Amino acid sequence: MATYQKTVSGKWKVQVRRRGHPASVRTFGKKVDAERWAISIEASMSHGALGTNGGPSAGAGAGALFGALLDRYLAEVTPRKKSRPGKEISLAIPLRAYFGQLPVRTITKETVGAYRDTRLATVSPKTGATLQAATVRREVSLLSTVITTAMEEWEVPLPKNPVRGVYLPPARTRAKRLPADLLRLREKRAPLLDACRRYRNPKLAWIVELALETMMRKSEISGIQKSWLDLASRTLSLPDTKAGCQREVPLTLRGCEILQEALAAASKGPYVFPNRNATGPWAVDKAWRTARSRARVDPLHFHDLRHEAISVATENGAPAQIAASIAGHTVRTQQRYVTLDGKSLVLWIDKLMPRSAPLTTVRHLALKSAPNAPGAFEKILHQTQAANDDVMTSAGANA
Numbered sequence: 001m002a003t004y005q006k007t008v009s010g011k012w013k014v015q016v017r018r019r020g021h022p023a024s025v026r027t028f029g030k031k032v033d034a035e036r037w038a039i040s041i042e043a044s045m046s047h048g049a050l051g052t053n054g055g056p057s058a059g060a061g062a063g064a065l066f067g068a069l070l071d072r073y074l075a076e077v078t079p080r081k082k083s084r085p086g087k088e089i090s091l092a093i094p095l096r097a098y099f100g101q102l103p104v105r106t107i108t109k110e111t112v113g114a115y116r117d118t119r120l121a122t123v124s125p126k127t128g129a130t131l132q133a134a135t136v137r138r139e140v141s142l143l144s145t146v147i148t149t150a151m152e153e154w155e156v157p158l159p160k161n162p163v164r165g166v167y168l169p170p171a172r173t174r175a176k177r178l179p180a181d182l183l184r185l186r187e188k189r190a191p192l193l194d195a196c197r198r199y200r201n202p203k204l205a206w207i208v209e210l211a212l213e214t215m216m217r218k219s220e221i222s223g224i225q226k227s228w229l230d231l232a233s234r235t236l237s238l239p240d241t242k243a244g245c246q247r248e249v250p251l252t253l254r255g256c257e258i259l260q261e262a263l264a265a266a267s268k269g270p271y272v273f274p275n276r277n278a279t280g281p282w283a284v285d286k287a288w289r290t291a292r293s294r295a296r297v298d299p300l301h302f303h304d305l306r307h308e309a310i311s312v313a314t315e316n317g318a319p320a321q322i323a324a325s326i327a328g329h330t331v332r333t334q335q336r337y338v339t340l341d342g343k344s345l346v347l348w349i350d351k352l353m354p355r356s357a358p359l360t361t362v363r364h365l366a367l368k369s370a371p372n373a374p375g376a377f378e379k380i381l382h383q384t385q386a387a388n389d390d391v392m393t394s395a396g397a398n399a
Contacts, residue, residue, distance in 0.1 A: 067100030
């Protein structure tokens with residue numbers, strides 16, 4: 001059976017014990033993740049799939065069940081990752097249901113392809129629509145990672161990873177931008193920030209606005225420690241990021257104001273946004289969902305704020321390398337985050353192509369004012385070209 005204990009740091013320690021099996025112990029940030037892990041370990045114990053190390057039985061080799069390899073991966077590898085363990089635990093549920101009782105050596109490209117097709121046709125109970133390609137890609141990616149880990153680290157003798165070479169549909173590119181009225185950060189009537197400011201804890205508004213000012217991730221903002229700040233030089237040093245390296249984050253003037261307000265209200269302890277006991281960072285998820293619902297922007301995710309900040313910086317002329325450095329991305333990853341607004345693209349094309357921009361505008365006005373008048377556009381085009389030539393001649397003379 002599984003027993004749960006909340007540690008002093010606010011994390012959950014779970015221990016699974018059963019006669020004839022060694023005790024399995026892990027620590028998670030959330031109790032729901034601990035419960036999911038305990039269920040998977042208990043299921044593996046029931047099937048006799050776990051050996052003395054909590055992994056597949058010794059000597060199982062290529063005959064090991066995929067479910068046993070998956071459980072070992074979740075127990076040994078997943079907790080070491082910086083992202084929430086609950087993400088991989090959730091992705092593992094359909095994989096266990098489909099492949100769990102299959103010996104890993106029997107999984108082929110055809111098996112993986114059939115899983116892909118089945119999942120793409122599955123209707124999500126939350127949305128009522130079929131699963132998105134991105135979700136299926138993440139599930140198949142986890143399948144591939146588990147098999148690769150088994151081959152390279154656990155010496156499971158397989159000729160090759162059967163997932164390689166399987167076609168996966170491309171994920172839909174992100175096209176979501178925040179509504180214009182949500183971006184007026186200085187206006188009290190901006191629905192999103194107004195809902196955040198009316199929330200009983202001021203930390204929510206500070207964290208949301210910092211996300212739009214700094215391009216930082218939610219976990220990076222909530223985990224800011226006082227010793228990382230250098231407000232005099234307007235920088236914030238993140239010692240360990242998702243990419244596994246240190247990152248210097250430049251702060252806007254408004255970002256410095258927000259952090260000064262938060263520091264003035266912070267209790268004792270290392271965190272700028274501490275929890276009630278000042279033993280760890282404040283959990284923003286519940287407060288965010290409440291404010292988002294009040295602002296009636298329920299489809300909006302917190303991570304969309306990071307997308308928005310990166311897109312706005314790019315629209316304002318930030319070079320790709322600079323924006324990527326601030327966000328902590330490679331330039332290639334940065335491309336997936338940038339979603340430029342059509343109006344901004346029109347302004348950029350006018351800057352890049354100044355000679356052709358007036359012609360486009362004139363044609364639009366000519367067709368709008370007299371769409372059926374014969375020769376209207378040609379006449380105005382001739383006049384505009386002449387005007388452009390005069391401008392270029394004047395510019396050359398002044399140079």
